[in-house]
Amino acid sequence: MKDTLPKASLGYFPTPLIELTRLSKTLGGPNIYMKRDDNTGLALGGNKTRKLEYIMGDALAKGADTVITAGAIQSNHCRQTAGAAASLGLECHLVLGGEEPEQPQGNLLLDKVYGCHIHWTGENRKGEDIPALVAQLKAEGKKPYVIPYGGSNELGAVAFIEAYKELNAQREALKVDFSYIIFASSSGATHAGLMLGNKILQTHSQIVGINIDKGEMDKVPFDEHIVSLANSTAQLIAADYQFTADDLILNSDYVGDGYGVIGELEKEAIALTAQNEGILLDPVYTGRAMGGLIDMIRTGQIKATDNVLFWHTGGAPALFAYADDLDIR
Structure with missing residues (x-):
């Protein structure tokens, strides 16, 4: 319930x-x-703030110290996830489609302000490359929690x-x-x-x-x-x-x-x-x-x-x- x-x-x-x-x-x-x-x-x-209240609550309850999510380069969901992770003291990894621009703007600029780890994945913007990142973080001793595309x-x-x-x-x-x-x-x-x-x-x-x-x-x-x-x-x-x-x-x-x-x-x-x-x-x-x-x-x-x-x-x-x-x- x-x-x-x-x-x-x-x-x-x-x-x-x-x-x-x-x-x-x-x-x-x-x-x-x-x-x-x-x-x-x-x-x-x-609107993602509403979703993240429940999703981050679940992540904390499960003992996560790191969150991972995916999106496009200007993802609103990723920007709010970055802010939520910062406010809760969680490490944040963003798996973003496209290539890194020379000058970050908009949501991407804010992702960087929040101190996220950003992984560029070309045509894949819906989290296709997350499983490999999860394995890498677990090997480093982290406790990652995957937030689905768009929350x-x-x-x-x-x-x-x-x-x-x-x-x-x-x-x-x-x-x-x-x-x-x-x-x-x-x-x-x-x-x-x-x-x-x-x-x-x-x-x-x-x-x-x-x-x-x-x-x-x-x-x-x-x-x-x-x-x-x-x-x-x-x-x-x-x-x-x-x-x-x-x-x-x-x-x-x-x-x-x-x-x-x-x-x-x-x-x-x-x-x-x-x-x-x-x-x-x-x-x-x-x-x-x-x-x-x-x-x-x-x-x-x-x-x-x-x-x-x-x-x-x-x-x-x-x-x-x-x-x-x-x-x-």
Whole structure:
């Protein structure tokens, strides 16, 4: 049961729930609200803080002295893992796809500030090279703990069941119901946890993940991975729910040219949100998800009378690394 799961205190909760009145007006409706998980506090914030509270709690309970995780060069998850490890006195190893740049920027700069050990792995950005590193660290007498890509396992999903309960209390205080809850869906645990939270609390919102990556998770199609993770998380917390593909809403219309490739969709979403609300989105995740939301409004998929929640999962530090792609002069 989740009540017995160890947990480290890493963030500041609840995060704010606000209404984006100027952006809503600019788009001609609907009423857009935002859950500000960019304000979780750890390492400049982000939704991964929630997952890491449970994952780091498990690592400490198992006696780990070192954590390992993987991601892309501008991984928000890796940046928050680095901050969490520093705050808990754990050694941190990041297995990053790509090649080391001459000048670190954005999330990578922060990874280095936190004193992480960084391992460059070329085309492999989802942890394919972690087993060899685990063996090496064990041979050195370390006690490594592997954190999955994106923090997306059952513990990460449990964190977003709790996050959904947090949102629901705020929603009830505002006396508002959300027709849609929209967010960037990338590694699965946020999506699975929100699906479970919606089911447990019977709030009947449509949980809409905007797919930001063409890839798979653990060699499994991403949609199947999310459903499987929702079911294994339900089993972990002894909840009598069984999800199927029919329960999943994963919108892949906005993947464009792939992960981290910035197009006009993301550029416009970043500019509109910044210039109407003073809120920064990132180019890879929230920029794409907000771009999807804006298009769904313009094409009539979301009505002007709807109440929509956009879950801001963080990532603004990556803006600095994408200055050339954003073409801001």
